[in-house]
Amino acid sequence: MFTGYCIDVFFAALNLLPYAVPYKLQPFGDGRKNSSRTELVRLITTGVFDAAIGDITIITNRTRIVDFTQPFIESGLVVVVPMKKMNSGAWAFLKPFTKEMWIVTAAFFLIIGTVVWVLEHRLNDDFRGPPKKQVVTVLWFSFSTMFFSHRENTVSALGRLVLIIWLFVVLIINSSYTASLTSILTVQQLTSPIKGIESLIATSDPIGYQQGSYSRDYLIEELGIQESRFVPLNSPEEYAKALRDGPHGGGVSAIIDQRAYIELFLSTHCEFSIVGQEFTKAGWGFAFPRDSPLAVDMSTAILKLSENGDLQRIHDKWLMRSACTSQGATLEIDRLPLKSFWGLFTLCGLACLLALFIYFIQMIRQFSRHKEELQSSDRSLQSGRLQKFLSFVDEKEDELKSRLKRKQSERSSNRSVGDESMNDSKEAYAESSSSRNHEN
CATH class of the missing domain: 3.40.190.10 (Periplasmic binding protein-like II)
Structure with missing residues (x-):
């Protein structure tokens, strides 16, 4: 039969x-x-x-x-490898994010702190003081937003806009980090040095394949893998033994076979797993x-x-197995990459650029409006245009307004004194003219 x-x-x-x-x-x-x-x-x-x-x-x-x-x-070709339990280790708290993600996140903390300092410097006493104090304020404000514990208030509309967007980004980053770290520390995870067909090709370890299948010829002719690396296998028992022995014990580091066979094999061998994507379609x-x-x-x-639906029912009868579902083991959780948060960082970066652009346009307009008054009120500003502008931006807005108001008051007083003097002169001239007329 x-x-x-x-x-x-x-x-x-x-x-x-x-x-x-x-x-x-x-x-x-x-x-x-x-x-x-x-x-x-x-x-x-x-x-x-x-x-x-x-x-x-x-x-x-x-x-x-x-x-x-x-x-x-x-049923395309897949790679199956032995999996080992992954220990969390002392540096497990760094695993939720990739290296690029950590670098960009740290850079954005500093960028946000600097941008908020620029937007608040002229208005907010919390962001003023000696240079050393301002540097400490920028660093403290930047990284305290990670825990929403920043003490400095923002008073400018642009500063609040940037901060609101950044706090939303921080909320998403914190939530993602917490979820990933929880999985790393609480769920039993399995890992393997081989992540897929690309990393397998890069090694020189032996590779198992099902004898009589087309996979050997395909891997040699299409992917250029050396023929000497292949080990023919005939049964699920030989698959399991070769993977357990490993390349150093006379076995193989991975087996390449069609997905239908591998899924049936894995239903009774839970210590192995498919890694990477299915790299052929057949x-x-x-x-x-x-x-x-x-x-x-x-x-x-x-x-x-x-x-x-009969084809699916036949498939389920012969190829659906679930013996390993009760084990609770999972593959190594992928570290959260930068591309998963690229949209958030782009949104935050655009908000910073827009806020800085609007801020500097406002500063240029104010500087142009008060340039003559500033030059006449302070002889130390008789220097380069850029230095004048930077001095203007660095000065607190309340002090600048107060100084300009005093200057306007002085001008008004001088104008009044000048008018009185002119009136006195006119009166004196009129008296002298009348006395001459009388003598005549």
Whole structure:
């Protein structure tokens, strides 16, 4: 008797054909080692077999010699590796973020502190004082926002706008950090030095593959992996032993095989796991001679099985296993990268640039309006234009307004004294004129 997933799919499709098809199933191979599917397909062209059913992957060199049915399952290549428990360690608090994320976050704390200092310096006494005190204020204000414990108040509208946006960014960063660190410290995690096909290619460790499958030729011809690295394996037991022994014990560091096989293997071997993404797209189909009408009719029947749900039910019967779900083990949690927060940092950066742009436009307009008054009131400002502007920006706004007001009062007083003197002169001139007229 022949049983299995592919056999059930074949019988179900056969029952949907509008005509009877006599058949006789014959095994291929010696029953001990996995036979070559390419050789099985080739025997159709020589007349040894009229068709071939089984886990035959549809690949280019096979489609050149036979016709395949519609794929009844998608199953690309994946990498499976042994996983080890990951200890949290003394520096576990750094693991939630990547190095780039830590650097950019620290830089933005300093940038926000500097921007708020610029916007508040002319208005707020908390951001004024000796240079040393101002540097300490900027650093303290920057990093105290991480815990929402900053004591300095913001009084300018632009400063409050920047701070509100930054506090929203800090809230998201703190929440993400807390959630990731909690998972790292409380959930049992598994890790492996191999993260996917790219890191596996970069090593020189042996690689296991299913004997008779197309994966070996694909990895040699398409990915350029050395042929000497491959170790043929025939059964799930050999898979498990080779992975447990490892490359230093005569085994392998990873196995590359089709996802359908690997998922079935992992259902009873919880210490191993798939790493990386599925890096090929392929499907299984039944093979028939060239121009065989059965290939077309069986494809139609497979599509009907897919539409009515029978194909999924057969899949669940044979390939769905959940023996490892109770273990509670998870793969290593990915560290939160910079790209996950790039939108927030961009929004905050644009807000800072906009606030600084508006601020300096306001300063330039005020400086242009009061430039003549400042030059006449302070001889020390008779220097370069840039130095005048910087001195203007550094001066507290209340003091500047008070000084300008005093200057205007002085001008008004001088103008009044001048008017009185002129009136006295006119009166004296009028008296002298009248006395001369009287003498005449």
